[in-house]
Amino acid sequence: MRGTFKGDLYKNMLWKCATATTIPEFQTAMDELKAFNKKAHLWLSKIPPLHRTRSHFSGRAVSDVLLNNMCECYNGKVIEGMDRPIISALEYIREYLMRRIVTVLKVIEKCDGLLTPRATELLEEIKKDASHYHVQWNGGEYYEVSGKPNHARVVNLDTRTCSCRGWEITGLPCRHVVAALWCMAENRGRVGAIESWAHPVHTMERWRLVYSHKINPLNGRALWTKIELPTIITPPKHHNQVGRLKKLRKRSEAEIEDMTQSGSLTKKHTQGACNKCKQIGHNSRTCKGKSTTAGTSVKAGSGTSSKAGKGVKAAKDGKA
Template identity: 50%
Template sequence: MEELKKLNKDCYEWLKKIPPQHWSRSHFTGRAHSDVILNNLCETFNGKLNEGRDKPIITCLEFIREYLMKKIVNVEKAIGKCTGPLTPTAMQTLENIKKKAEDYRSVFCGNGKYQVSGPWMDQCAVDVVQQTCSCRKWELTGMPCKHVVATIWEMRKNSKDVGIPETWVHEVYWLKTWKQMYSFKIEPINGRSMWEKSVCPTTLVPPKHGVTIGRPKKKRRKSAYEIDDMVKGNSASRILQSVTCSKCNNIGHNARSCKGQKASAPSGSGKGKGKAG
């Protein structure tokens, strides 16, 4: 934080007001078993719904239901082709960790604790009983870090029945867990003509809707924080920038949407005119 304060004091003051457990990996609880601090997952899902966003409510919900119905089946087919104890992504991640762990050395300290050292003066303490590492990656992600993998290999050298590193991965990465997550199905339903009639005595009519100018919007509404970032980064859209009408010279609209407003008189008008002699 002190380095950030030297770099940008405004950013330091803004970030200091937010509890660190909401933005700093060093203060995450580890309950989610993920160190991702972005909302990429929901943004990806949100992007898949662009096609049905401009549809009426029922049609939009039907679009989402059909998308999820097909998505579950496609994922189930992909799971059927997988082998091994972990998901393909988790297996690849663990293999990369194993390659890094080859350069580390683990020393037993007693009481299930190990001191693990490697290149670039990287040294951490591993507790296999509490399943923690001082780098906190094992605790945050549920995936054994390079220090833990080196420790597991050291334990196996001493004829300890500890299994392979894959058995130390949290169950959220297991292939069995992935199968359970997609074990449910979205059942097909009949068409609208076969739906049961509602017993509600009130007839719901659509709200009054006027024809808007221009192409219908499909992008989601940006939050106030995103708009502030766009303005500070000089990337604001035309909607956020001031527009001057070429017909009436008023600010806030263009000539296409001009309704003939009278231009306000400029300040200081009439000054400097001489009197008729």
């Protein structure tokens, strides 16, 4: 879409359609795009909503991910083994997974609480938003939670559903649910910890279970068992293509456009670290903190001056 319809307005409208959690919200966002540009609306309508908007997600995956970052992470980790033969490539992936499991287990040992660190961070942000909502209880299992005018949502704590579908899609209690739980606690209801209302997929117990499987080490090829087969599998005929083999992934049109304009990928919306104080958000030119290498430079200067003093003293002794 960025290659055909350029500009931040198209980008914002596209993301508004993608992040809508209910079908009415999705239809409203699509109507706004149609009023802005009919060709862009027609182009986007050809893509099934099931693959591009949260409003049509079933909730079975308990995830609202709209990007392919998981594929990009996998590609970035196995890129060094992609140009190897198949057995060597599989061995590279196996060794990486062994290191990955150990690294995550060390992180799990340092974590406290019921939910994973990322789920805890998201839930804290949800709690801050929930503090601005007003709740009305019907005396049963339903709660009407309102924030903006005409944006009330119905929460059913017995079936664990909310009409915004945020709880159903992500597995984390949305801001409407958190506000309803606080109202339930005020009316002497047994609520417990807010974290206990999250889906089990976000718990530390499930995280430990995911990484409970271990990949065992293997002996080298010299100790592998040789198997005699009645048939010999010959390698397929291979014709070397002209040019160097491609190892990096194929870049999108947006990345190619950024590189053709400036010669390199843009650093827009990124935060660099200062070379002086190692803090994020500014550079060494505007830095007002102390340099982390100040002590080292002073020591080096003092050593140089002492050597110079000894040299001058030796020269005077020679003249004498």
